[in-house]
Amino acid sequence: MAKIQETSLPGVGMRHEFTTQSGDHLGVITHRSGRRDLLVFDRADPDACGVVVRLEEDDSDALAELLGASQVTQGVAKLRQEVGGLVIDWLPINPSWSCSGCPIEETGLQQQTGVSIVAVVRAGETIPAPDSSFRLQPGDMAVVVGSPDAIGQAIALLQKGEAAKKAVVPERR
Amino acid sequence: MNEHGAADTAQAAANHSAAIASVFMELGAVIIGLSVLARLAVRAGLTPIPLYLLAGLCLGKGGLVPLSFSEEFIGFGAEIGVILLLFMLGLEYTGEELSSSLKRGFKGGLLDLALNLTPGFIAGLLLGWSALAALLLGGVTYISSSSIIAKVLGDLDRLGNRETPTVLSILVLEDLAMAVFLPLVAVLLLGQGLVAGAVSITIAVTTVAVVLLVAVKQGGAISRVVAHRSDEVLLLTTFGLVLLVAGIAQRMQVSAAIGAFLVGLALSGSVAEKARNLVGPLRDLFAATFFLFVGLQIEASTLIPVLPLALGLAVITALTKMATGWWAAGWAGIALRGRIRAGTALVSRGEFSVVIAGLGAATEPRLAPLSAAYVLILAVGGPILARLSEPLSNLLQPRPQPIVAVPVTEATPVSSEG
Structure with missing residues (x-):
């Protein structure tokens, strides 16, 4: 080059x-x-x-x-900065994570961290706006939206499940 | 309340309402007038600053249609205008840009200071002015108009040119020099004794240096505190912060404008970007008010006698600016045509020359009219000269034949940046 x-x-x-x-x-x-x-x-x-x-x-x-x-990475980098204080992130659901196999509502993600799952990418196919009974599976890519701090908490929550709930102090700005 | 008192109150209310009506009508008419001038300027591809000044001259003392009611309001708007001009200037540059310009263009910046402050200073002394008034005139001739120049470079498609980083770094250094110059002058204007003055200057300059350092190092943290997704919240926060810090700076005798400049420097990243968009329109409104006010304060009859002097000073300092650009671009390895472009681009003077002149209006009565005439000439002449650089180069050197090899200039490779 x-x-x-x-x-x-x-x-x-x-x-x-x-x-x-x-x-x-x-x-x-x-x-x-x-x-x-x-x-x-x-x-x-x-x-x-x-x-x-x-x-x-x-x-x-x-x-x-x-x-x-490929403009994809640049597009993502820009989105991360621009949506008024909100960040879009791609979370690969690891088989060891407590949330894998759970319906979204059972993770308590929305209620505890304010982070929403706006889409799930499964086997190359995008499922937009999965409803609360949608089950996350290992290998899924969850597309989440929230404040940068809340996304950090969301990752902890999805990894550790119930155990993490007490550790997570919801912090809003 | 008795009947008599009630009638008095009603009378006072009626008077008040009539006064407000007059002020509104007068202000409205003046602002519409300014908008017409701005339209004309945009159509002609020029900056509206000289037209605002002329409008002020026509409406001011001894002008064609003197204003009667609203001068007080305009004066207050003008103060805010200066603050917002400086705030937006600080917002324009990030800490890294300042420090990299300082490293890259220090020599050019010194040359610029020496070549362009000196003519104004000497002219002031020759006129028999005090050293302080002469220093202010030096400031007027020293500082180029970054807003006019940035616009001209954009309009002429020269932002990508190799001489442009040199031109921009000179502008950045001038703006940094303002951060030292303004508090210095603010202290000198107080006219304290030698010792007290020296102490005040030390305090002022140290404050500026410390805040500058904090702004550059901690700008991210300050920006995070200010940041908010709502435009309304962000506008109120920034505007309030600018006024507050400006007020504190004024109280500490560092000059309000510098306080605002430092707030602008401290904001960075997406907050700075948003603040630029939000405060920009406010700045335009109040800065127009400021230029109008400067014109209003000048008696039209005092302008004519200083015209030849202003013209002479304009010619000399246009040449010294061109020399500055010529050498600075030469040091950066730019060829003849680029050196001429850099020189002519720098000639425009504008908003900050007016700001500096405004500071010393009280110390030397001829400073304001002379500076106004000077800015009128160079705010119009500078951009024209920049456009003439191409024919000027052709005169000096016929357009060269295409060459294949391209010399590499002062740009740094990407790999060493990260």
């Missing part, structure tokens, strides 16, 4: 750039707002950009899709 250089632009964001094998110099500015600028440097004046393409977030996603890069 080409060597990518990073430069911070105070008050604007970050610039990443690299030279293509054919000698063109390309760059991307990631603005704090999430907007990106695709830069093609001028061959005659290598300090300046010959072409600047403004990309809103959707445009960046579309371009990345076209170029074959």
Whole structure:
């Protein structure tokens, strides 16, 4: 892979750039707002950009899709920060966890930690909004939403079940 | 209550209501006027700051249509405007950006200070002003307008250019220099004796340094306390915090503006991002009020005699700014065209020159009109000059032929960052 250089632009964001094998110099500015600028440097004046393409977030996603890069991890990273204080997390249900095989309502997750299971991924298939009688099975991936602290508590609860309940002090901000 | 008293009360209430009506109508008309000016400025691709100043001149003492009722309100709005301008400036940069700019651009920052503070300072002394007033004029000529320059760079698609990090780091250092300059001037303006003054300055600058350090190191913790998912809560918290800290800073004679600047620095991450969006519109409203107020305070007749002087100072300091950008970009390994772009980009002066001039309006009557005329010239001329850098470069050097090899400049590799 080409060597990518990073430069911070105070008050604007970050610039990443690299030279293509054919000698063109390309760059991307990631603005704090999430907007990106695709830069093609001028061959005659290598300090300046010959072409600047403004990309809103959707445009960046579309371009990345076209170029074959996986946007999934970035999308997740962004979601973690952006949903107003809430975090989305992916919890793999381990066979040793006390919750495996239990219906969701028996874990007491919602009542004790405020964390909701918004979807379960089982064998590559996504089950959206599982109801409270839905049984979690080992190997499931539970998609949960809650505050960062509550998710920590939720993991403890799902692992240890009843024993953890006393240890968990619900803390709301 | 007897009948007579009741009639008095009713009369007072009627007067009060009439006064409020006048103030509302006058303020409304003035703000609508400003909005029309802002529209014109946006259409022309310019900053509205000079137009606000001109509007103030027309409405002020000896102007075309003097205001009668609402000057007090505008004055109060102007104070908030200064605070919010500085708060948003602090919000603009993160602690890491400040320290990396300090490391990367220190030499350029010193050159900038030496080349651009000196002409204003010398001009002040030549005019027979006190050293303090001359220092303030030096501040006016020193500080470029980061908001105008950031906008021009964006409009001209130059944010990705290699000279841009150099330009931005100079702006960051100027803003940091303000953090020392403002409290220094605030103390000097009090006019204490040598010893008492020195003690006050030491206290002021130490306070700023300590708060700056805490803000940079503990910004995350402060941001977490302030953070909230509701925009309303966040707006009230930040605005209240800014006013409170500004007030405390003023009480400690460090200058309210610096208190607000430090609050802005202390906020980081997603809180800073949200606060920028929430406080931005408030800042626009109150900053417009501030520029208007500065114009109002200047007697139109005092502006004409200082025009030639302002023009001369503008020409000299445009050249010194261009020299600053030229050398700083040269040190960063930028070629001729980029060096010219960097130089011309830095010329614009604006909001903070007005803020500095506003501080010393009482010490030297000619400071405010001279600075206003100076900012009028360079807030309009600077962006135009930045646009002219391309033809200017063509004049000095015909557009070079394409080359294949691309020199690597001061950017750092990603691997060493993490």
